[in-house]
Structure formats: structure tokens, C-alpha cells
Amino acid sequence: MKWDEFFVTGEPMIYGAMASIVLATIAIIVGLTYFKKWGYLWREWLTTVDHKRIGVMYILSALIMLFRGGVDAIMMRLQTAVPENKFLDSQHYNEIFTTHGLIMILFMAMPFIIGIMNVVVPLQIGARDVAFPRLNAISFWLFFAGAMLLNLSFVIGGSPDAGWSAYFPLASIEFSPTVGNNYYSLALQISGIGTLLTGINFIVTILKMRAPGMKLMRMPMFTWSSLITSVIIAFAFPVLTVALALMMFDRLFGSQFFTMANGGMDMLWANLFWVWGHPEVYIVVLPAFGIFSEIISTFSKKNLYGYTSMVVSMVVISLLSFLVWAHHFYTMGQGAMVNGFFSITTMAISVPTGVKIFNWLFTMRKGKITFTTPMLYSLAFIPIFTIGGVTGVMLAMASADYQYHNTMFLVAHFHYVLIPGTVFAVIAGFHYWFPKVFGFKLNERLGKHAFWWIAVSFNVTFFPLFFLGLQGMTRRMYTYSEETGFGPLNLLSFAGALGLAFGFVILVYNIYYSIRYSPRETNGDPWDARTLEWATSSPIPAYNFAITPNVKARDALWSAKYDNLPIFEGKIEPIHLPSNSGKPVILGAIFFAFGFALVFSWWIPAIISGIGILIILASMSFDRDHGITVSVKEIMETEKKLRGETL
Amino acid sequence: MMKQLFPIRHVMGYLSSLILSALAVTALLDIPFAAKMAILTVTAIIQASLQLFVFMHISETADTKKELYLNIAYALFVGLVTIFGSMYIFVWGWYS
Numbered sequence: 079m080k081w082d083e084f085f086v087t088g089e090p091m092i093y094g095a096m097a098s099i100v101l102a103t104i105a106i107i108v109g110l111t112y113f114k115k116w117g118y119l120w121r122e123w124l125t126t127v128d129h130k131r132i133g134v135m136y137i138l139s140a141l142i143m144l145f146r147g148g149v150d151a152i153m154m155r156l157q158t159a160v161p162e163n164k165f166l167d168s169q170h171y172n173e174i175f176t177t178h179g180l181i182m183i184l185f186m187a188m189p190f191i192i193g194i195m196n197v198v199v200p201l202q203i204g205a206r207d208v209a210f211p212r213l214n215a216i217s218f219w220l221f222f223a224g225a226m227l228l229n230l231s232f233v234i235g236g237s238p239d240a241g242w243s244a245y246f247p248l249a250s251i252e253f254s255p256t257v258g259n260n261y262y263s264l265a266l267q268i269s270g271i272g273t274l275l276t277g278i279n280f281i282v283t284i285l286k287m288r289a290p291g292m293k294l295m296r297m298p299m300f301t302w303s304s305l306i307t308s309v310i311i312a313f314a315f316p317v318l319t320v321a322l323a324l325m326m327f328d329r330l331f332g333s334q335f336f337t338m339a340n341g342g343m344d345m346l347w348a349n350l351f352w353v354w355g356h357p358e359v360y361i362v363v364l365p366a367f368g369i370f371s372e373i374i375s376t377f378s379k380k381n382l383y384g385y386t387s388m389v390v391s392m393v394v395i396s397l398l399s400f401l402v403w404a405h406h407f408y409t410m411g412q413g414a415m416v417n418g419f420f421s422i423t424t425m426a427i428s429v430p431t432g433v434k435i436f437n438w439l440f441t442m443r444k445g446k447i448t449f450t451t452p453m454l455y456s457l458a459f460i461p462i463f464t465i466g467g468v469t470g471v472m473l474a475m476a477s478a479d480y481q482y483h484n485t486m487f488l489v490a491h492f493h494y495v496l497i498p499g500t501v502f503a504v505i506a507g508f509h510y511w512f513p514k515v516f517g518f519k520l521n522e523r524l525g526k527h528a529f530w531w532i533a534v535s536f537n538v539t540f541f542p543l544f545f546l547g548l549q550g551m552t553r554r555m556y557t558y559s560e561e562t563g564f565g566p567l568n569l570l571s572f573a574g575a576l577g578l579a580f581g582f583v584i585l586v587y588n589i590y591y592s593i594r595y596s597p598r599e600t601n602g603d604p605w606d607a608r609t610l611e612w613a614t615s616s617p618i619p620a621y622n623f624a625i626t627p628n629v630k631a632r633d634a635l636w637s638a639k640y641d642n643l644p645i646f647e648g649k650i651e652p653i654h655l656p657s658n659s660g661k662p663v664i665l666g667a668i669f670f671a672f673g674f675a676l677v678f679s680w681w682i683p684a685i686i687s688g689i690g691i692l693i694i695l696a697s698m699s700f701d702r703d704h705g706i707t708v709s710v711k712e713i714m715e716t717e718k719k720l721r722g723e724t725l
Numbered sequence: 726m727m728k729q730l731f732p733i734r735h736v737m738g739y740l741s742s743l744i745l746s747a748l749a750v751t752a753l754l755d756i757p758f759a760a761k762m763a764i765l766t767v768t769a770i771i772q773a774s775l776q777l778f779v780f781m782h783i784s785e786t787a788d789t790k791k792e793l794y795l796n797i798a799y800a801l802f803v804g805l806v807t808i809f810g811s812m813y814i815f816v817w818g819w820y821s
Binding site: 285309313314317343345346349353397400401403404411412413414415416419 | 792796799800802803806807810811813814815818819820
């Protein structure tokens with residue numbers, strides 16, 4: 079490693095990125111010092127173990143990553159907008175599509191989903207926090223360390239450039255000698271550990287921390303989907319952990335797991351990657367289904383149609399999701415028998431998914447639908463996602479897949495699944511639960527403007543890609559000649575991408591606008607909703623519920639409001655809460671240093687930070703922390719203040 | 726008090742799992758294939774039961790028993806599908 083290779087050089091845009099990183103860092107440090115917010119930041123956010131604040135930090139990071147990944151997307155669409163474009167060179171284009179995929183899936187979709195789970199799940203089951211609050215903070219800081227490590231790669235050392243799936247032998251040290259793919263293995267490993275811990279945390283939380291009366295079959299659908307997602311996380315992520323560790327050994331220590339010589343097998347990487355990768359798709363889409371179920375039911379003023387079939391279909395999806403992975407590499411060389419098997423299992427998944435689509439439609443049937451922003455996203459989701467699903471079944475047919483494998487048709491398909499499935503869901507959930515967390519709604523007029531820009535532009539961006547794929551344009555092409563005829567549709571797609579960007583700008587402006595002008599809610603239930611999280615006041619007190627709720631029906635709050643089945647019957651008692659800890663954030667920082675040292679094979683710093691990690695872990699197991707107890711008097715005062723009464 | 730500071734059961738469990746892992750490495754020695762498989766199978770079974778009994782408290786009678794066994798069944802399902810699925814793709818169903 080020579081020092082002149084340390085910083086990425088030679089491109090004006092990279093220098094711009096470096097300058098903006100330095101300026102932003104200075105601005106943040108100066109701002110925090112000037113406004114004397116360091117103590118506030120440390121006490122209230124960095125050391126917090128409160129599930130709501132951790133959730134907010136997850137969502138904030140996800141929004142920032144959405145813009146980072148979005149800029150990547152715009153640059154890709156700009157580069158391919160016209161034939162023979164010189165905006166990006168091939169290396170830079172490779173790095174951009176790789177990081178776009180990684181960031182959007184692992185550092186945008188996942189943390190957004192996990193952030194919403196963090197905010198909502200403990201409230202929906204009537205718990206005071208997650209089962210292991212400090213572990214939850216560790217999860218967040220490991221995710222954050224991984225995300226920062228991957229983002230740093232753009233200016234230091236070079237980004238991974240072998241695609242988000244990093245297939246071997248291309249990703250091996252022989253064909254990708256830069257540190258880019260070291261970043262891949264380490265950043266994903268660190269944030270992956272965080273995700274695994276989240277999965278375990280939420281399984282335990284949902285199984286053990288439910289309020290009295292909250293039987294499994296009374297749980298809100300979002301909690302159900304979070305439970306099933308957590309189970310998939312707990313069983314799929316270990317495969318990624320192992321695969322990434324083997325990749326790291328190959329790249330850093332010269333082992334031969336995925337090489338083409340000495341008994342190594344390059345295809346085994348693709349195999350292991352997709353054993354994790356396919357369930358991962360369901361990890362990001364099942365909670366999204368849960369979000370849509372909540373929103374559609376709330377704004378149709380009806381209970382969810384086919385509750386039991388919703389649960390069963392999610393369990394079936396979770397099992398089937400482990401049985402389909404070979405459909406990502408039909409063309410790798412396995413026989414017709416194998417491809418036939420995986421074709422059938424893949425098509426089988428569309429059955430439980432179809433059940434869910436029909437359940438949402440029947441939920442709306444004869445409902446009293448109000449067209450709020452979250453409901454608009456949910457309504458747009460159904461037809462757009464169905465296009466994604468139908469093209470998915472087309473891709474599932476192995477023999478036909480030989481025609482459009484790795485073409486833009488595939489790119490269009492998975493964007494048609496993931497954007498309405500996951501992005502629409504998290505934005506809808508963001509609008510829906512925003513008043514719960516902050517105590518005021520996002521502006522509806524601006525929200526609807528953003529929705530129409532996003533929904534229409536999304537189709538303008540990605541529908542042409544189906545045709546481009548069928549005409550033979552492969553994915554990951556950084557340019558093409560004019561004779562191919564790909565030009566006009568790509569230009570149209572670029573126009574759509576600009577519209578999408580504009581929609582997201584309105585969305586962010588809406589956050590600013592609503593912080594300044596939105597009327598503050600005094601009632602914890604602004605949407606006349608059905609589930610338990612709306613039964614407490616907003617913003618939510620640290621202890622969530624002053625009195626432990628007693629659940630008597632499936633839509634607990636609805637039954638309390640309209641069927642005279644009260645939830646809060648006990649009297650206020652002292653509440654025990656976990657105390658804050660600075661160790662998770664320090665652990666995250668050391669993990670970041672550890673990963674960074676390993677990326678550049680700096681063994682001495684790596685060993686030192688490795689020992690640091692062990693010391694923090696050991697000191698955590700010897701912590702004697704009995705938490706804090708909130709007295710009845712304090713609870714009464716907080717409750718009065720939240721109701722807007724003067725003390 | 727001493728028992729609290731030094732949980733003998735867990736420390737011994739931890740040490741034995743380290744020893745078992747080291748023992749499994751002897752499969753790399755130049756010995757017959759059957760002996761290698763025997764070493765791996767025996768150490769793997771002891772290792773797995775060690776984890777289940779010492780660290781995962783499978784023998785404790787609790788109300789979560791059903792969930793524990795469901796979890797193990799799911800883990801077995803995923804593990805077996807991954808192993809035999811990969812074998813199916815790369816060995817038995819490989820186009821030649």
C-alpha cells in the first residue's frame with residue numbers, strides 16, 4: 079500500500095466530495111460547539127438505550143443514505159442518458175452501481191425498516207422497551223460504523239467495484255486488487271453483526287414482552303411481520319457472516335475458498351451470497367407488508383381482512399424464501415432438473431403473496447377510505463408491486479430467463495418490487511407514525527405533491543427499462559453506441575430519475591416545513607387508528623405507557639374507543655427503566671477503527687483495536703447496572719404536561 | 726458469592742468448546758478418511774449438545790419450551806436446505 083494510493087485522486091467530482099466531507103464535518107463540529115450541544119448530544123442521543131430514540135437515529139441515517147444512494151442513481155442515469163457519454167469513466171461507473179446497490183439495500187432499506195420496527199413494535203405490544211435495550215444500542219452503532227466505513231471508501235482507497243453481489247472470481251484479490259472489496263467484506267460484516275443482534279432482540283421482545291392479554295393472534299400485523307422478519311434475519315444472516323468471513327480470508331490472508339485453483343470454487347460465493355440474499359429480499363419486504371396492512375386498515379376504517387391467512391402466508395413466505403436462491407443464477411451451469419426445481423419453488427412464492435394482495439383489496443372493500451398521504455402510497459403500491467410480481471414470475475421461468483438474465487429487464491423488475499414494496503412502505507410508515515414520535519403531522523398538501531412526483535416519475539424511470547432489457551441492453555453497461563437504439567428510452571428514464579429526485583426534495587422540504595408550521599397535536603391518536611401504539615400520548619414519554627395496558631381484543635385501541643373495552647384499568651406504579659450507556663457508541667467507534675485497519679491490512683492497529691473490542695465486551699459483562707426507577711409523582715407530572723395541562 | 730463471580734459451569738463449557746474445536750482440527754492429519762469423519766461427527770455432536778445444554782438451557786422447564794424447539798427445527802431446516810441444496814446444485818444436478 080503506497081500512500082499516494084490512499085486517497086482516490088484524478089476526478090474533479092471526487093475532490094468535490096472530499097471538500098464537502100471536510101466542510102460538513104467542520105460545520106457539524108463548529109455548530110455543536112457554538113450552540114453548546116455536545117453534552118445534549120451525548121446524554122440524549124449517543125448514549126441512549128431508548129428504543130424510540132434509537133429508531134429515530136436509524137431512520138435519520140437511512141434518510142441520509144437514501145440521498146447518498148439517490149445521487150449515485152442520478153449519476154448512473156445521467157451517464158447512460160445519451161450514447162457514448164463521457165460523464166463517468168468505466169471504473170467510476172462500476173463503483174457507483176456497486177455502492178448504489180449496497181447502500182440502498184443494506185444501509186437504506188434495512189435501517190429504515192429496523193428504525194420503524196424500533197419505534198413501533200414495543201408500543202404495539204404494550205412494552206416499556208425492547209428486551210435488551212443496550213444490545214439494541216450496540217446494533218445501531220455497529221450498523222452506523224459499517225455504513226460510515228463503506229461511505230468512506232469513496233474518497234479513501236476506492237469503493238468496491240464488483241457489483242453489490244461481488245461475484246468471484248471478479249471480486250478476488252487477483253482481479254480486484256484495490257482495497258474496494260475489502261471495504262465490502264468488512265463494512266457488511268460489521269453492520270451485519272448489528273442486524274443479527276437486532277433480529278434476536280426483536281424475537282425475544284415479541285415473544286416475551288407482550289402486555290397482558292396480547293396473545294400472539296391478537297398482535298397487530300406489523301408486529302407479526304416484524305417477528306417473522308426477525309426469525310428470517312436470525313437464520314439468514316449467519317450465512318452472510320460466514321460467506322463474508324471466507325471472502326475476507328481470501329482477500330486478506332491468501333486463503334483459496336473462492337479462487338479457481340487449489341480446490342477453491344468461485345461459484346460457491348454466488349451460492350452462499352444468494353442463500354442469504356434471497357431471504358434478505360423478504361427481510362426488507364415483509365415488514366413493508368406489515369406497514370401497508372396497518373395503514374390500509376386504519377384508513378379504510380375496517381379491521382384487516384383475513385388476519386389468520388395474512389399470518390399463515392407470511393410464515394409460508396419465510397419458509398419458501400430459503401428454497402429459491404438458485405433462481406439468481408439459472409445460467410451458471412447446473413442442469414435442467416435443478417433449474418426446474420427452483421423455478422417451481424419461486425413461482426410458489428407468488429401464491430402467499432397473492433393472498434396478501436387480495437386481503438388488502440378486501441380490507442378496502444366497502445370501507446370508508448380517506449386519501450391521506452400514507453394511504454396514497456399504499457394504494458399506489460398494490461398495482462405497481464403487482465407489475466413487479468408478474469415480471470418476477472416471468473423471470474422465474476428458467477428457460478425464459480436465459481433470454482433476459484442480467485438485462486435491464488431484471489433491473490426494472492427488482493426496482494418494481496423494491497421501490498413500491500419497501501421504499502413506498504417506509505415513506506408511508508414515516509408519514510403515518512411521524513405524529514406519534516414528534517407530536518405533529520407532516521403537511522398533507524406537500525406530502526401529496528411529493529407522492530405524485532415520486533409515483534409518476536418512478537414509472538417513467540423504470541418502465542422503459544423493461545423494453546430496453548427485452549431489446550438486449552444488459553445491466554451494468556457504462557455506455558453504449560448510438561446504433562444500438564438504446565438512446566431515447568434511456569433519456570426518458572433519466573428524465574424520470576430527475577422527477578424522482580424532485581419528489582424526494584419535496585419530501586425533505588415537507589419535514590422542514592412541518593417542523594415550523596404544522597399544528598401540534600394534543601391527542602395521541604390523530605388518524606383515529608386501531609392499534610395500541612396510538613393509545614399513549616405523542617410525543618411518547620420515555621416509559622411508553624403510564625399504566626401497563628390490558629389487551630382484550632385484536633384492534634385494542636379501536637375496541638377501547640368504540641366497543642367499550644378499556645385498556646388502562648390499573649393504577650400508576652413506579653416504572654423501572656434501563657439507564658443510558660456510553661459503551662455501545664464507543665464499541666461502534668472501535669469497530670470502525672478495527673474495520674478500517676483491516677481494510678488496509680494494517681495489522682498492528684487492527685490487533686490493538688481488536689483487543690479494545692474485547693475489553694469493552696468484557697467490561698460490559700461486569701457492569702452492575704440496576705437501571706433507574708421513575709416515581710409515581712414524576713409519571714403524574716409527565717402525563718399532565720403531555721396532556722397540555724399546566725402544573 | 727464465589728459461585729456468582731466464577732460460574733464454573735459456563736467457564737468449563739467455554740473451555741470444553743475450545744478444546745473440542747481444537748480436536749476437530751486433527752482431521753487435517755494424515756489419517757484414513759473414515760477416522761476423519763468419525764472425529765468430525767463425534768466432536769460436532771458433543772459441541773452441539775454442549776451449546777444446547779450449557780448455554781441455551783434446553784433442559785430447563787420453562788413456558789418457552791415450544792418456541793425453543795420450533796427455533797431449533799427452523800434452524801435445522803435452514804441448515805439442511807443450505808447444505809443439501811448446494812450439493813444438489815453443484816454435485817448431483819450439475820450439467821455435464
